[in-house]
Amino acid sequence: MNIPLHNDINEHSSHFAFALSDSSVLTEAKLIISHGDQADEVPLDIDPQSHLKDGRKVSVIAQLFQNPLQREEASVLYGPELSYVQYAVSLTDTSSISIASIQGVDYPITLDLGPYIAGDYEVRIALHRKTPRIAEGPLEPEQLAMVKYAQVNTVHIMLFPAEFSQFASSSAAVWTRNHHVFDSYGRRGFILADLKRLSGRVEEMFGPGHHNLLEHFTEGRLDSLLEEGLMAIVWGITPWCYSLYCPPNEQAAQVLAWDKLGEEPARQGIYYIDPEVQRLSIIPANELAFWADCIRKEWPVVEVSGEGETLHLDLYVQIAESVNGLHENPLPTFVLTRSEGKPDMIMLMANVVIVEEIDFPMA
Known part of the structure; x- marks a missing residue:
């Protein structure tokens, strides 16, 4: 595949997303932090536990927040959390973030969230999987393949200033199951x-x-x-x-x-x-x-x-x-x-x- 995955490639946005029909192609993918010099690139694992290898439809969402979204709310939006990794990074106004090494995609996908204010940030990559409500209960073996076809994985990449690295636990979640x-x-x-x-x-x-x-x-x-x-x-x-x-x-x-x-x-x-x-x-x-x-x-x-x-x-x-x-x-x-x-x-x-x-x- 060699077509752009992002609809607004010429616009900066605090949200960026694309989707693929098989999550397994992201198993070896890396999040690349670059500062303009290839020698300074920092590769970060997206799925170190290989949850995406058991392929399903997958939505990749990258968001730049001043305050991080609570984990409980992310689970409401995208389904239960499978795992997460979190990295400390430093960015400048010339930094860029991209996803590389996607199987079948022969170019890196730039997450057009910049330009960034220079400083220290946290990158949190959480993997979620949502299942239709009708299939949340006990299932017969013959139903499992149908449910897998219906499920959607989400790779949620959240970037926020380092001073907010501790997720607020005192404030109640706004997004709920209802x-x-x-x-x-x-x-x-x-x-x-x-x-x-x-x-x-x-x-x-x-x-x-x-x-x-x-x-x-x-x-x-x-x-x-x-x-x-x-x-x-x-x-x-x-x-x-x-x-x-x-x-x-x-x-x-x-x-x-x-x-x-x-x-x-x-x-x-x-x-x-x-x-x-x-x-x-x-x-x-x-x-x-x-x-x-x-x-x-x-x-x-x-x-x-x-x-x-x-x-x-x-x-x-x-x-x-x-x-x-x-x-x-x-x-x-x-x-x-x-x-x-x-x-x-x-x-x-x-x-x-x-x-x-x-x-x-x-x-």
């Missing part, structure tokens, strides 16, 4: 709903008992639930595993790797949300066909913090580039935010296609 859900959804898509209030409203409309809400939705009989701000729906998607982030506040949203996500979303949805709603359950849309059973199950929940009556749902799609003969793969991410004011109109997100139709093993 701000990120990584899960698998089938062709019908999914809904976001205040399940308790929604179930009460459905009973008012149709009475108690079993209902097939999929049929009601296709007949237009659930439009009022959207208008009342009790639910949002993504109607029809490529069967795949999706991340959904709901930043706890505007400042916390800045830690998301926007270079990875892209400057513009691939798709956008706008919904009305009742101002009293603070938590939304994420439910696969096919479960609506069995409503009485659906409301008795436990579903992942996201906290929609703040005030306002407008929900913005943006879809970003990063491509994991083809390496080792493996096809490129999309890494789709939804970002859910809330803003003040009632939307002029509801803009439903529907018929989301991120890849040519295939049989996805966890659909």
Whole structure:
């Protein structure tokens, strides 16, 4: 592969990211600290314990922070931490940082985070692996290969001033498990709903008992639930595993790797949300066909913090580039935010296609 992996190679940024379809090509990769003279290059191991050798899709994210992201929050964003290494480095305004010795990539990839303020820094390289919520419990042997296909490794490279080398333990983590859900959804898509209030409203409309809400939705009989701000729906998607982030506040949203996500979303949805709603359950849309059973199950929940009556749902799609003969793969991410004011109109997100139709093993 000899194409640039970074979308904004001519721009400096505090975030830099790319993705590959097979993490094993990074097993021998090095982080190179250079000061303009090749003789002064400092190679640093990225994966000394070879966690990446057991290949999966991998996202590489490099970020320059004034204050380091807490490890608990990084695990919320990218999945449980597998291992980490940390190095003390000195940088000048002419220093550069790159990744070299990637199998199949015949050039170093410069992490365009500079120019740097001269001084002492810490580089922390953490390896994470996220698994769909549906597969977090005990698995049968025949399911392991499907789960491995769905999992995503992340190499998180964090650079920050040395005076902040001790991670703050006194302050509570801002990002929690209720701000990120990584899960698998089938062709019908999914809904976001205040399940308790929604179930009460459905009973008012149709009475108690079993209902097939999929049929009601296709007949237009659930439009009022959207208008009342009790639910949002993504109607029809490529069967795949999706991340959904709901930043706890505007400042916390800045830690998301926007270079990875892209400057513009691939798709956008706008919904009305009742101002009293603070938590939304994420439910696969096919479960609506069995409503009485659906409301008795436990579903992942996201906290929609703040005030306002407008929900913005943006879809970003990063491509994991083809390496080792493996096809490129999309890494789709939804970002859910809330803003003040009632939307002029509801803009439903529907018929989301991120890849040519295939049989996805966890659909």
